[in-house]
Amino acid sequence: MTLSCGCRLLNIHDAVQGAVVPTAFLYPASGAEQNEHFGPYALEVALDAPPADGAWPLVVISHGHSGTPWAYRELAKHLALAGFMVALPAHTGNTRTDNTLAGTAANLANRPRHITLAIDAALNDAALGAHVARIGSDANVAVIGHSIGGYTALAAAGGLAWSGPYERKDSNAPPEPVTVTPDPRIRALVLLNPATFWFIAGSLRPVHLPILMRTGEKDEITPIEHAHKIIEGVGDPSLVEHVDVPGAGHFAFMSKFPPELTRPNFKPSQDPAGFDRESIQPQFFADVTAFLRRTLCATRPAA
Helix, strand or coil, rough: CCCEEEEEEEEECHHHHHHHHEEEEEEEEEECEEEECCCCCCEEEEEEECCCCCCEEEEEEECCCEEEEHHHHHHHHHHHCCCCEEECCCCCEEEEECCCCCCCCHHHHHHHHHHHHHHHHHHHHEEEECEEECCCCEEEEEEEEEEEHHHHHHHCCCCEEEECCHHCCCCCCCCEECCCCCCEEEEEEEEEEECCCCCCCCCCCCCCCCCCEEECCCCCCCCCHHHCCCHCCCCCCEEEEEEEEEECCCCCCCCCCHHHHHHCHHHHHHCCCCCHHHHHHHHHHHHHHHHHHHHHHHHCCCC
């Protein structure tokens, strides 16, 4: 039987933030795909299609600043068809439609909690819960994070974050720890041009997980120093697989934007001169899929 990409849309309540976190779940399904629009982004999916038989590791994708999870829709669908369930939370307060918490300590605390809430929602959902692969009673989870989504992934996995004067709008404010409860269900990370501004010396030592990291040679927002901080700071640097992609910029790992959003004054839609993000997608997708299969599926219980 040919699998399709199922899609289930849930509104997750964050009691701490007092907000709804819209989250899409893509998963292996049986059902006809149709072209669906999620804001300006289109994707062929089968809405609310019955899940295919089996249980799949869960992958949560954390989008960048003022972004949307649908900017990673092609990667998400590829993973769903490769045998993963993919959660796409929109980090309320730091999205393209609601960016009211950008640059605040609250946003730094909310984002990792959204990851945990998405994991909980998958496990507790009547349609999807039985199809989440587990190790014992715990879900088998990886987090993919781009830019501040990379911060989100590291913080959710145990990195100790700090807010500073910028977040509290006070030049005299001393650094303060960000309250984050690490999620032990996270077993692997994929970091894409990750932002590490909020980690100081020793902050990343508690992170002791396999990490696939991809950075862009021409990234001017989170340059290579951020990757070095991670490699040098995590609990076991030998677990980090890093490639700096020649010619790539900060947004190289996002899906191509629709024509109406592709313009010079919208930086996420633009690549450095001579670079085409679509040209790296096949290898990028293959690398992420292979990494997740090594780190998650090797320990996945039989369906």
